[in-house]
Amino acid sequence: MAKIDRKELILNGNMYKAITIISLPLMVNNFIQTLYNLADAIWVSKLGSVQFAATSFVWPVIFLFISLGIGISVAGASILSQLIGASEHDEANKYASQLIILSLIFSLFFALIGYGLSPHIIKLMGGTGDLAIYSNIYLKICFLGFPFVFFFYNFDSIMTAQGNTLIPTILSAISTLMNVILDPIFIFHFGMGVAGAAIATVISQALLALAGLIVLRKYSPIIQLSLKGFKFKKTMIKKILEVGLPASVGQSGAALGFIVLNSFIASYGTATLAAFAMVNRITSLIMQPPMGIGAGLTSIVGQNMGANQMDRVEEAFKKAVKLTLALSLVGAVLILWKDMETINIFMSSERDVEVINQGLSYLRQVAITIPLMGLFSIFQGLFQGSGHTKYSMAMEVGRLWFIRIPMIQIFKYSTNLGPEGIWIAMSSSNFLICVYGYMVYRSNKWQRRIIKAGH
Structure with missing residues (x-):
């Protein structure tokens, strides 16, 4: 019942x-x-x-x-x-x-x-x-x-x-x-x-x-x-x-992308790789609630689209965005407020000063874009729930292969930013891919029903 x-x-x-x-x-x-x-x-x-x-x-x-x-x-x-x-x-x-x-x-x-x-x-x-x-x-x-x-x-x-x-x-x-x-x-x-x-x-x-x-x-x-x-x-x-198929391509493309991404980051040295891994572990914990909301949105969007209740779909999306932004902002503020304490949970400051310094730099940059990472999960839930997985695939693959990896390479060989270039590329990719997600959302192309009764 x-x-x-x-x-x-x-x-x-x-x-x-x-x-x-x-x-x-x-x-x-x-x-x-x-x-x-x-x-x-x-x-x-x-x-x-x-x-x-x-x-x-x-x-x-x-x-x-x-x-x-x-x-x-x-x-x-x-x-x-x-x-x-x-x-x-x-x-x-x-x-x-x-x-x-x-x-x-x-x-x-x-x-x-x-x-x-x-x-x-x-x-x-x-x-x-x-x-x-x-x-x-x-x-x-x-x-x-x-x-x-x-x-x-x-x-x-x-x-x-x-x-x-x-x-x-x-x-x-x-x-x-x-x-x-x-x-x-x-x-x-x-x-x-x-x-x-x-x-x-x-x-x-x-x-x-x-x-x-x-x-x-x-x-x-x-x-x-x-x-x-x-x-x-x-x-x-x-x-x-x-x-x-697009969902599979998105998942596998992201998996391959992270393998390539890690190899590029490793070229900066073990301290940079350690800082990158450490901060990603912190942000992955903060991102659990937004990811849960994004995944939950799939069935809410799907059922309401099936019932031809597009007003409810819009309501679900907008309220999921509000919840996600609220939770993400709380997480971001906590990280920025207690940045050194957060880093020390994963690594004692006496162990490796270079890793700590790089970790703090990355943590401060990525904290600002945590709400955007939350929005990424909501767009994924909306496009997957509507059945238009080609858009969620484009977001997953595009963020890594067309934004992050090229930006990291450009910053490495064309600037003197050093590891800072990686952190800028990571933050910028979250912003740019959410702009793409918003453009697709505004286009209303995702509203077309993918399945009709009796087929």
Whole structure:
């Protein structure tokens, strides 16, 4: 009953309440994932620096491969929320089945390809010696978990489309806790080392997928998954790929962009790279609430577009912007007010004066543009919820490849700014990409319905 009430809240209720109820679990989930990554890193780091480096080394590869899974889930959240808003529940059920099977096929294909090509991928990335050995062990096992990861992304999108972000968050929290408990058992008790860390992760992913399947079959009131008499529907597959592909390109393009970005920043020296990583960790924590609001906006926009309530879509967007700006400004003021104390949480001032000084310089610059980073998340939520993922893709890829990276190169070779040029490029890119997002918003091109009932 609660899920049907959420639909009522999204379509007719108080908008601030709707945004809060949908977004809050997503914020919590983001924090849980951040804490899990920290706990996971602590266990693996106890094995040694090479083992720890191996898990970090292969992460961009894993993220690149799962970008397609993320793309399909973005398509699912957008299409399903619009169908639910239009009360086309049977059509939504059919799309959900197509999503699950399509995702399963892709995930099995990537798992097999990735498992077989793992040593070659690591060699191509420049991994040698012990780093290559541990990276290969970790990466191969992680690839085996892809079907579970892809399934959970789709489960998450199906629940989010219905306005229920709480159940995926609860399941994710349980899975995270299980992983943290299993890590030391497999790593140390069974003496499996890096392989144990990967196995613990895959087991947690498998149990998470199983829990998601049970929820979809028994406790999901609007969309009940049924694969009985399943047949591929060409028009549905085409629509899923049409909406999902730009989202995948945006994700993978951003992942590749950050790899290239890091290599450019590393050319300035380890102090600059350390300062960059440290400040990004601080801002990522501050950005959790705006990112949650942006993700929550997807289902609110989708359902109201499905119900032809464009006034509600506009209201949701404007109120999400107000909430995000308020939260971002508070975060920015706190950072600027307690800049040295914030830096000292992550690094003692006695350890490396150069890193501290560069970190303070970057922190002060980026703090001013934190509200713009929040707006970036809101534009992403609006364009993905409306199904016009080509605009969210343009923002993700454009910010990195067409603004940040070229600006960093220009400043490096044409000015004497030094690391300051990186900080200026980072801040400027946030401003310029939000100008682009606002221009697209004002054009109203994103308002065109991507799906019609019965198609």
